[in-house]
């Protein structure tokens with residue numbers, strides 16, 4: 001990544017869920033870094049820190065907008081959109097256009113409007129704030145209004161000095177050929193399973209066995225992998241919910257049938273399930289202690305936790321069940337007979353609950 005050989009317009013293109021946007025952002029950071037290494041920015045200097053927060057004054061962003069249900073006041077919404085964009089990129093830079101529409105609350109078709117080219121040209125005609133490169137990151141340039149795209153051709157051909165266009169597209173085939181021919185194309189490949197698995201584990205999204213399964217299904221997309229991990233987590237929470245209901249019901253047939261199901265899970269999944277149950281108990285305790293702002297459960301699961309905490313569980317009961325779950329986790333780790341273990345555990349929890 002030597003600056004002196006850098007083309008002034010680059011197109012990062014790759015499949016959805018690839019690192020196309022993160023790579024463009026990394027380059028925008030690198031060219032402004034005050035102490036760059038051979039291959040990467042320092043990550044420490046003020047320029048890097050501003051770039052990491054997406055607030056570097058010389059790194060500009062253009063992204064599609066759409067009609068929203070709110071009443072738009074132009075100046076206000078522009079600021080709001082930039083704020084929404086930053087949050088969106090922080091949360092998951094591997095997201096796609098649909099995710100952006102949902103995150104920003106757009107209801108109508110997204111596009112980069114006619115007037116954008118004028119803004120871009122104006123911005124780039126000003127001197128850079130910090131003396132380095134003036135960078136224009138354009139996400140989904142294929143959604144640019146043709147009038148805007150055509151108005152950009154000249155500046156793409158003969159850009160002001162130290163200007164850098166970084167376009168990021170998942171569908172470069174939808175770009176005007178006149179734009180395409182003026183950019184240097186950088187193909188960003190899909191992720192490999194070996195890259196996806198550690199990323200899921202680093203973010204503590206799932207257990208290792210699940211991470212392997214998810215990586216196979218995600219087909220190189222980190223976006224897809226995150227969604228699958230989210231689903232797997234929801235599934236565990238709903239199993240815990242069913243299990244606690246059965247414990248409370250004292251229905252022997254239901255108890256036997258859920259124990260069969262739990263015993264049939266893989267050891268990894270059994271451990272994850274117990275940790276999920278422990279987490280549910282922790283959340284109940286927080287709810288009881290009115291520490292709701294420390295709770296991590298999504299809104300959709302709150303009702304179940306609140307009911308459990310209010311109607312069924314005392315703090316003492318929570319502690320007792322907590323201990324049983326912790327013991328069970330310890331014994332699964334040491335290869336206990338899972339059918340016996342879950343049967344005993346379920347009866348113990350049922351006794352505590354009633």
Ligand SMILES: [Zn+2]
Nearest residue numbers: 033042045048
């Ligand atoms: Zn730096």
